[in-house]
Amino acid sequence: MNCQQNIDQGQSQEENNGVDCQLNQLPTSLRVEQSNQQENENQRFDAFEEFGVNKKIFSQIIKEQMNLDVCYEDIEKLESLSLNIDKIDYVNQYIYTFKVANTLSYLKSLKLIINLTTSFPQEFISKLNKQISFLYQISNLDVQLNIQKNTVIQEYLDQFSLAISNSMNLQSLNFSVESQGINIEPLNLTSFLKCLNKLQNLSSLSLIFRNFAKFQDQMEIFGSEFKEIKNLKNLKLYFYPSPQDQLDLALMFQQLEVQNKLVQLSLGFEFGNIQHKGIEVIMTYLQQLPCLRHLAIQIRDCKLGYQGGQAFKDGFQSLQNLEKLSFTLRNSYMGEKGYQLVSEGFSYLLKLKQLEIITEDNLGTDYYESLTSTIPKLKHLLIVRFAFHCYNQKKVFQRSMKSIRLVLIFKN
Structure with a gap:
């Protein structure tokens, strides 16, 4: 595939999926399409019955979560779903919702805002990741994790990696982790990044990590694990705090090997020791991107x-x-x-x-x-x-x- 084809595809994705330097806009609406495939509709209905799901109750859940008045007869035609998981009282409801989502054959876009606190039972985190096994049909996934100090984020990240590793249809992934504390625990990103290498159709990726200690230790690993992502055209990387050592930053960019098809790139660094040498490293990397057309750079407190x-x-x-x-x-x-x-x-x-x-x-x-x-x-x-x-x-x-x-x- 030549450079112009990459650019056209990147721009087409921007027009169709709301992708720019900010990446995907959040799915907040329901689109219902008519279908003449009666057999498939019956299969979907049977799947609802198998789970013992009352579509009327589920439509009420959707109404509360997305502020949409959804007719329960059209639930199985849902294409976009947004869930805000933040209350311990609704644990069973969340699991119930994901079971229903397994039956939604039209579902293509999913947004999860998960406010993990120490009050969430440990088994819920495990169940939550197991229930997203339906992700094989998802093409757009947006996950925002807001965590508190002492939350077991590493275990969640490892389980989430396994859950999406078979999502071969995934084209766009936005993954954001923000700690409410300052520099809580270091994260080991190896398993997560290895899982991304398996997603051969992934073309748009946004990764944001905020307030984690010693994140700069992951820089070389971070860069090297991108080698197998062959079709990436849109990449967003934000680090808070930023690498404290210019060598760490250089190692990351030396290892990043996504330059052949990349059309859009967004980089953000904050509260780090990035000096002019770091800028030279970044600009040298940008010069290796023959198809780059859209660039966003955000540098604060450096x-x-x-x-x-x-x-x-x-x-x-x-x-x-x-x-x-x-x-x-x-x-x-x-x-x-x-x-x-x-x-x-x-x-x-x-x-x-x-x-x-x-x-x-x-x-x-x-x-x-x-x-x-x-x-x-x-x-x-x-x-x-x-x-x-x-x-x-x-x-x-x-x-x-x-x-x-x-x-x-x-x-x-």
Whole structure:
């Protein structure tokens, strides 16, 4: 498959599944399709009866979970399901719901928001993962885990890995784990990443890990386990806190071997020791992505220095095929000089159609003058979005952008 085919498929997925730098939008609606396959409908109904399921009760569960008024006659035609698992009192209801989901042959998209607390019985975690065995038919899966200190997250992660390892139809996976404590327990991601290698149809992947101790120890493993994911076109990686060692970051990007087909990439780092050397590592990796068209970079609370701005500028010279760029910096310590270097680097992106800049640092007018002199050089630019740290910056920028045909300005 050539590069243009990869790009077309990536863009088609974006149009059909709501995939952008933020990846999948959440399934919140029910779509009912008519079917003339009476035999299949009877089979689905029998499956409901086998589980002793009352469709009227299940429709009430769906109404409470998704705020949708669902006619129970149409339950077996459900295509999208979103569940918020957060109350210990409803454990049996959750299991009941998953048993019903096993009978939904139309079901393609599933979103789970799981607030794991110490009050959830241990056996529930095991039952929950066993009940998602129906995932062989799911093409879009979104799992958000919110956990508390002392929650047995490692056991859940290992069981979840086994549960999805046979999901050969899975095309899009969003997996987010956020700890309510700070840097609780280290996670071993080996089994989880190995399971991803088995998902040969996976084309869109989002992984977010927030507030875990010593996560940087996993960087080399993290990168090396991506080698077997052959069809990945959309990748989002967010780490909070970020790797504390530049070598850890370098090892991860050296091992990442998904560059041949990747069309969209989103990277986020926060509260780490990523300096200008780390930016050089990232930009070097980006230069190896021949099909890359959409890029989002978010770096917060990392001391880049003005050299970080130079590293961005140098890297942009090799990214001339980019069509969409989202660029977010906060507490970067680049200073006005570093930001000016970044804005000068935008001038190399001659095919850019959409630009989003979120500057959460307090900057003077020199930076905005540099930016407004750069943007008119981008002849294909159709949409420009900016977010400003303070209103005064917005006013200064508006006065200087009168020559730009389309500018959408919003305030943080």
